[in-house]
Amino acid sequence: MLSLRENISKIAVPFLGAHPKPSSLHHSTTSPPPYTDPTIIAKLILETDNPETLTRNFHTLANWTPHLVHNVLKRLWNHGPKALHFFNILDTHPFYAHSATGFDHAIDIAARLRDYKTVWALVARMRSRKLGPSPKTFAIIAERYVSSGKADKAVKVFLSMHEHGCSQNLNSFNAFLDVLCKSKRAEMAYKLFNIFRGRFRADTISYNIIANGFCLKKQTPRALEILKEMVERGLVPTLTTYNIMLKGYFRAGQIKEAWEFFLQMKRRKVGIDVVTYTTVVHGLGVVGEVVKARKVFDEMIGAGVLPSVATFNALIQVLCKKDNVENAVLVFEEMLRKGYTPNVTTYNVVIRGLCHAGNMDRAIEYMDKMKDDNCKPIVQTYNVVIRYYCDDGEIEKALEVFERMTGGSCLPNLDTYNILISAMFVRKRSDDLSVAGKLLIEMVDRGFLPRKFTFNRVLNGLLLTGARSLGGKLDIVKNIKSDYFFLSCEPLRYLHVAGCRWLQMKEAKAVNSDNKQLPFPFCFSLSFMQAVH
């Protein structure tokens, strides 16, 4: 039966539950002792439910460094609540004091959880310790606001930077424009740009950012206008400017224009570089011009520009997509022969190609081979393999890979949960549905907000199989008379009223007609339901 990682063997950690014994600390000279290994520390945090134990152990350790803390937080990225817990434990450490980078990291995590109260509390704490906040801090906060649909809020954040003791300058202005542009808000960025370009003395970089923003939206004519304006103001385009435009044409599907632009760049001797070539190889490849892409790839060496790993990745990817995986593997091997070291992206591309060709076993082989090149599968690697197993109906194998993920200390992300939960509905087995329920609980625990669709599906599935409770954490109460369901999946509560929709309730309190709080599970009065609205 599926254990869903409940039975993962506990790793031996020397300081778990007791003070470290000095004699046992230096048993290994080849690998670093466990208490300096961020992976082992992250595992310990994930597996320890007792906060006092963690606090005691972490406070007795004296070897914390910003670098170590950073690496631990990185590994806990997909478990926001635990990451913040860890940050808070060290914040009260008798000797260790968090660095500015540590604060930025924690702020990023809190913002991703949309816990803005914590975000601003951290900003205040940072300031009181004279660690910032820096322009970087505000770029992080702005980015999170924009990506959760609060662009206006992001603008306010930028404009209020100085109130938090952080000065605005051209760099922070550009960084902020870039945040807006990368989130497809080029129009808004351009408006702001027009208001402030005089005050901050907008430069080529500012214009490049805006032009790239329009290119990301496939609005190449707009991008060109911006660049024209730039030249009229006496600023000189750089190679980056041209590369932005080139990529923009390819992205917008204007292949003829892109090719013409590339030829122009060569003719005008703007000093095309490896980025230019990589853009062309990739751009031609994705529209199926594989032969031409390969020709450009071969041409660059003659032109004295060496391909980078990214160039190989581009070629390998397009061969996988528009040609044949075997040819892609040949390029992968060619790359090795030439002395290049593949990176995670290289492996991800090859693995995806193999999966797509139905060659799952070889995909797994490549996943195992990654460690030869000193890289480890990342969450995207696992997601690809899990997705293809699910598509093939190999649910057990998908779950095996999922379990292996945690064993390799890689935390699942929102995609992973969405892929797996969807897959739990194909076989229509009640066992699968309870796995879906457990996955749902787990993702909520880890700070991911499931879509209503996901919630509906899981709940309806469980109702169909007659399940009413999953270990007390996910409970369903059905009131036949008024036809509503209640689902509690702490810390979220969803209420389904008369088949309408799920309402998410945050910090909602259930009360009866005497305004007395009811214990869970309970039945609602109608007035309460309206109050929830």
Next chain:
DNA sequence: TTAGGGTTAG
């Protein structure tokens, strides 16, 4: 985390 090239899916 001051700009451009590789992973993800239509």
